[in-house]
Amino acid sequence: MSEMQANVTLEWHGPIALVRFANPPKGVMTAKAAAQLRDALSDAIAADEVRVIILTGGEDGVFIRHADVAQIARAGDHLARGEVQPERFADSPFNAVAALLEASPKPVIAAINGICMGGGLELALACTLRVASSDVAAIGLPEIRIDIFPGANGLARLAGIIGWHKARLMTLRGSLLDARAARDAGIVDEIVPIALDGAMEIALELAGRAPAAIRTIMRLSVDRPSMADVSMAFGSLLKEEPAIRARLHRFVADNEQLDQIP
Known part of the structure; x- marks a missing residue:
């Protein structure tokens, strides 16, 4: 399969950036496609007008099938011949995408519109939340079926969501x-008839x-700070954001009830 077929698009919908990934006919993630995805996500994160990002598949029935096994096999040959070292994997474009998603200062919603296995789920797990179409039939980390394991920290990310025992x-x-x-397992946060529609509703x-x-x-949520750090952040928010202070005063003055606010 040619890497030239990979197609990553970035669409602007007001405060929402929509990133679509496609690589027909199989929808696998290659190194080149991962670099394209990294660049599109970086642009969305850097755009001042964007508040929320949605990542979805650009092909019907496929979010990201999995990483390109042919590339992994070739990498194994290079490693065996001593042409590259295992440390190279830490700097791969795929790992860069996962790290970018996990550290994003803006919420990233994975709209899982189809098959989402292996590396595809690893990237979805790095997102802030996951919405899936109700007809998606394959979500998981099945790498053990071809004698490998999730290579981009997917096990740890899955464990952070469903616990180490179930993830293992x-x-x-x-x-x-x-x-x-x-x-039901907690891997997907919501299921809806059409993933992108549900993701857009949450994004808005x-x-x-x-x-x-x-x-x-x-x-x-990324830094996992101490109680003192959280308290400092709370104080800084109140100090630096006059609009937030005004909102709090309005809540008190109007005798609002928190459970009645949408």
Whole structure:
């Protein structure tokens, strides 16, 4: 399969950036395609007007099938001949995409519109949340079926969501789940008839929230700070954001109830 077929597009929808990945006919992630995806995501993160990013597949029925096994096999040959060292994998474009997603200061929603296995799920797990179409039939980390394991920290990311025991068993057995089972397991946050529609609805909700508060939540969730650090961040938010202070005063003055605010 030619890498020239890979196609990553970046669309602007007001405060929402939509990134589509396609690599027909199989929808696998190559190194070149990962570099394209990294660049598109970097542009979306850097755009001041963007508040939320959606990542989805550009082919019907495929989010990202998995990493390109042919490239992995060739890399194994190069390693065996001593032409490259294992350390090279840490700097791969694929790992760069996963790290970029995980550290994004803006929420990234994975709209899983189809098959999402191996490297595809590893990238989805690096996103802030996951929405899947109800008809998706294959979500998982089945690398053990071809004698390897998730190579971009997918096991740890999965464990952070469903716990180490369940993540280990799922990876050891190469389990594949449909959308409903993935939702029940906690891997997918919501299932809807059309993933992109559901993701767009959530994105619009998040885009309407205070950007400074969203940024702080995103940063704290990545840094896993101490209680003192969280308290300092809370104080800084109140000090530096007059719009937030005004909103709090309006809440008190109007005798609002938090549970009645959309």
